[in-house]
Amino acid sequence: MIAIITDHGSDELFMGVLKGSFAELAPDQEIIEVTHPINIGDVYSASCITERLACHLPKSTIFLTIVDGQNESARRPIVLKTKDDRFFIGFDNGAFTMPIERFGLRQIREINIPKVKFSLSFTRSVLDILIPVAIQMANGKAYEEIGNIYMTFYYLKHKKSSFEDKKIEGEIVFVNDLGDLSTNIPFEYLTKIGLHNEDKLKINGKNASIMLDRRAVRKTELTVCEGLGGYLEITANYAHASKILNLSSKSEIVLEG
Amino acid sequence: MIAIITDHGSDELFMGVLKGSFAELAPDQEIIEVTHPINIGDVYSASCITERLACHLPKSTIFLTIVDGQNESARRPIVLKTKDDRFFIGFDNGAFTMPIERFGLRQIREINIPKVKFSLSFTRSVLDILIPVAIQMANGKAYEEIGNIYMTFYYLKHKKSSFEDKKIEGEIVFVNDLGDLSTNIPFEYLTKIGLHNEDKLKINGKNASIMLDRRAVRKTELTVCEGLGGYLEITANYAHASKILNLSSKSEIVLEG
Amino acid sequence: MIAIITDHGSDELFMGVLKGSFAELAPDQEIIEVTHPINIGDVYSASCITERLACHLPKSTIFLTIVDGQNESARRPIVLKTKDDRFFIGFDNGAFTMPIERFGLRQIREINIPKVKFSLSFTRSVLDILIPVAIQMANGKAYEEIGNIYMTFYYLKHKKSSFEDKKIEGEIVFVNDLGDLSTNIPFEYLTKIGLHNEDKLKINGKNASIMLDRRAVRKTELTVCEGLGGYLEITANYAHASKILNLSSKSEIVLEG
Missing domain, CATH: 2.40.30.90 (Bacterial fluorinating enzyme like)
Structure with a gap:
């Protein structure tokens, strides 16, 4: 199962292309999407939705959190593994702050891509970098082969209750x-x-x-x-x-x- | 096929969890949802949508009507069987009034659950009681094993044309x-x-x-x-x-x- | 894969029935829908969305463009084949103008239906004529068996950049x-x-x-x-x-x- 959490839900053409990619290349995967409650660029909300959804879906679910942050490293594509072996794919923009608090961080890897692709637009980065990795992982590619270990990562400051x-x-x-x-x-x-x-x-x-x-x-x-x-x-x-x-x-x- | 008719469609996190449950435990079932035309708590509209959708879907479809009524028995979870052998899962809140008029009532059974669970919130009642029964029935559990026959049930008064x-x-x-x-x-x-x-x-x-x-x-x-x-x-x-x-x-x- | 592009997306009961038909009769097909960006009756927008979506989906995708035009032949149901062997199902209302510009036109066939059905309402025309043909083609029916070659067709005038x-x-x-x-x-x-x-x-x-x-x-x-x-x-x-x-x-x- 692949769960997509995004603030780009109102762009139906983008969502159609995205779901078409999964339908073509990972046809056995169920796709669950949560889009409307997230305002554009609201990384913290995306982070909270990702965590809450993850509490109720099976551990084998691959999470894909698609939201565009403003920090320096917000276009670095990463895959995060939690202590209880869940996988989260997205950018290093803080979107996994709440999943890390809930499930604990084991390791992050930076998705290995040609340098030239870093200048891609956000939409292109999602379609050309994140989606192919999600499809590869759904089809069995090992987490360790995604790229190198990523040591520093961006963590959202947030008020705790x-x-x-x-x-x-x-x-x-x-x-x-x-x-x-x-x-x-x-x-x-x-x-x-x-x-x-x-x-x-x-x-x-x-x-x-x-x-x-x-x-x-x-x-x-x-x-x-x-x-x-x-x-x-x-x-x-x-x-x-x-x-x-x-x-x-x-x-x-x-x-x- | 499972058809979900609900007034909770704007709660995407809830819908994501609900669809995730089906994707995990009844992965071969197609899920059809109709959510937006129903106002919150409008049991009669939910009833009409359920009937109209049922006219056009195969008889083997399992219908799940999720709306919160105000009558005394509105949290009693039931499964209804029509004269032409269709199944409708929901609460005893009148949501099956129109399907009963259209397809005829054969029998209703009350879903057998521990007494303590009656104090659950509406969302919890759906996720913890209705969804598991829908999944069990999709996977072949016999209607007769759902619970005891339920004799009195709540029927909506409505104007006929x-x-x-x-x-x-x-x-x-x-x-x-x-x-x-x-x-x-x-x-x-x-x-x-x-x-x-x-x-x-x-x-x-x-x-x-x-x-x-x-x-x-x-x-x-x-x-x-x-x-x-x-x-x-x-x-x-x-x-x-x-x-x-x-x-x-x-x-x-x-x-x- | 079947891609549905329509201005009728806000009619969820209609969409539920439509998706139920595919779920029943072509259960192995993934369904991708793009609905919200298209205003009612805006054939040109539907045409542009159809073309753009087609650029990113596999060639084997069957496209179904559901929008109601105002021209004389706007209820003639057709199947269009492009030079690169893509199939588009819809009405002869100009909705395939942009796909034709992009992919080139090989041939159009008029869906063979009893004359009496021409007086159907738009919704009925979709459910009773277009959907069955989409299901038949998804299940392997040859394009040549759909109906006769259709020589004249309606093409939208549009400004080029x-x-x-x-x-x-x-x-x-x-x-x-x-x-x-x-x-x-x-x-x-x-x-x-x-x-x-x-x-x-x-x-x-x-x-x-x-x-x-x-x-x-x-x-x-x-x-x-x-x-x-x-x-x-x-x-x-x-x-x-x-x-x-x-x-x-x-x-x-x-x-x-």
């Missing part, structure tokens, strides 16, 4: 079309500050509850639940949590029990 | 991005009130015609044609029928010959 | 959600007027540069690069090129070295 006594601090990672807020807070932090299902809490000072079944919740009431990857999500019953809390991506949140 | 003399009454079921209106009126009702191709009629008092080829129609003129599932659709040539008629989902319509 | 001395004239073909502009100008025309990577140029009088790596470009600066199918694309670094240049689909552009 934390808890203390009756308080959890974190930030919003995505907001979906429905106004649901996905955070960087592990859901289990609630237990660590002594909160359980049906308890009340405050999110940035506003009342909310922990309710797994929304039928038990009043309309527009804020609730928290466990989302994909085990992260805490904030929703409002038949309402936009993002509007109620006036929060967007990167906003800080404080939960108090 | 009717005809009399020169008049048909019905309602709008969906409006698509182009302003085309899909109704709950079987197209054959036109014949029953004596109308045929190229005849004129009135829709809520406005002039329209029955024209199968829009090249014969003036710009912005309203026309009716046969849509998927054999239902009557209203379109306007290079214009928005919904704006011309000022109609939206659930609006009542009267057609007069 | 040209170059002279230090000047290139062309037009915008698509604008994507990001404001990137795709043109009808072959990228190699730049070389023909003596321009190379890192050179400066003017687009409709505004400053731009040829830069393959956007990290070398100032924010909002216009750049040109080679897009899919080898056509010149205009982008602005972290900005909307279409807004900066005030251009949309069909706008004329002049590039000066």
Whole structure:
């Protein structure tokens, strides 16, 4: 299985060509794509989506994260191997920061390409460098043959969530079309500050509850639940949590029990 | 083949995880998804889409309708078998009302799960209960082994279309991005009130015609044609029928010959 | 592999039925779809997308271009064979104008159907005539058995790009959600007027540069690069090129070295 995470999803011609390449050269591979929640150039979001998707897909999945960063080495094509033997293909732009935190880093190799190709456009770099390597790996090419070991790599600075006594601090990672807020807070932090299902809490000072079944919740009431990857999500019953809390991506949140 | 009908289509991470599960555990199954026309929590629309899609897919297709209802039993996971041996997997929230009307009900079974799992969030209920059953059935598990027979079930009240003399009454079921209106009126009702191709009629008092080829129609003129599932659709040539008629989902319509 | 290019992508029920047909009757075929960039009834855009996608997919791909034209013969179903043995299925509405220019025309055959079916609605024509032929061809039916040779066919008038001395004239073909502009100008025309990577140029009088790596470009600066199918694309670094240049689909552009 090949999972594609990209901010280029609205370019359907590009996606068509990309999927056509896999259909031709790795026809037995299932292709899973996650495209819309990622804003153009938002490497951190791409990194979070990659990690969360990886939590729920088999270890043998090859991940391909296609997003264009701004750092010096953001066009160096790499393959990353985690401690639990997952493979991630992309550029050295920080997109694998969250997978590294989750699964641990074993090694990175730089994809071996002729020097001249470094001046390629982003789209060309993806189609001419990343896709062929993904196809080769899907067809059995050994990770060790991809290129040399890559020692320095670009790691995104990012705020980590934390808890203390009756308080959890974190930030919003995505907001979906429905106004649901996905955070960087592990859901289990609630237990660590002594909160359980049906308890009340405050999110940035506003009342909310922990309710797994929304039928038990009043309309527009804020609730928290466990989302994909085990992260805490904030929703409002038949309402936009993002509007109620006036929060967007990167906003800080404080939960108090 | 597995057909997924859901109002959660804009949550691409959820859809990615869902499709990843099928790709891993039922890799030979083709996956067909219909997501965008369904508003969040609109069980009736999900029911209509499920029925219409089923009219055009092979009987062996396993249908999975993922929408969160508000009735008391809306988290009870069920598998429904129709008189013509089609299978529909979902919750007891009324989402199979229209498939039952179309194909007839043979039996419903409640998916057998540990009691504790009833408090799961909606997303978890889908990923942990519905998907595994869909995969088991795709891999040959017998319907009878899914769980016990489920006798009471939730059925949506809905307005039925009717005809009399020169008049048909019905309602709008969906409006698509182009302003085309899909109704709950079987197209054959036109014949029953004596109308045929190229005849004129009135829709809520406005002039329209029955024209199968829009090249014969003036710009912005309203026309009716046969849509998927054999239902009557209203379109306007290079214009928005919904704006011309000022109609939206659930609006009542009267057609007069 | 079957590639579907259509302006009906937002009708998910239609697309679901269409993909269900292929899944049932040609289950080994990979399906690639490109839908969103095409406005309803925009045959020229569909033609350009078909050509560009074809440049990057294997020759054995069967192309199915589904768009409803307004010319007299726009419901005649045809199969086109190019000089390099590619097959394109669709209607005689001009949608294969650009593939013919690119790959050359060998022959067109009209799909043999009972006369009565000509009065079908567009959706029905696609599902009942085009799809079965695509499935038959995917399963090995010979092109020669599709129907009789079709001698007259509808060809779209369209503006061609040209170059002279230090000047290139062309037009915008698509604008994507990001404001990137795709043109009808072959990228190699730049070389023909003596321009190379890192050179400066003017687009409709505004400053731009040829830069393959956007990290070398100032924010909002216009750049040109080679897009899919080898056509010149205009982008602005972290900005909307279409807004900066005030251009949309069909706008004329002049590039000066």
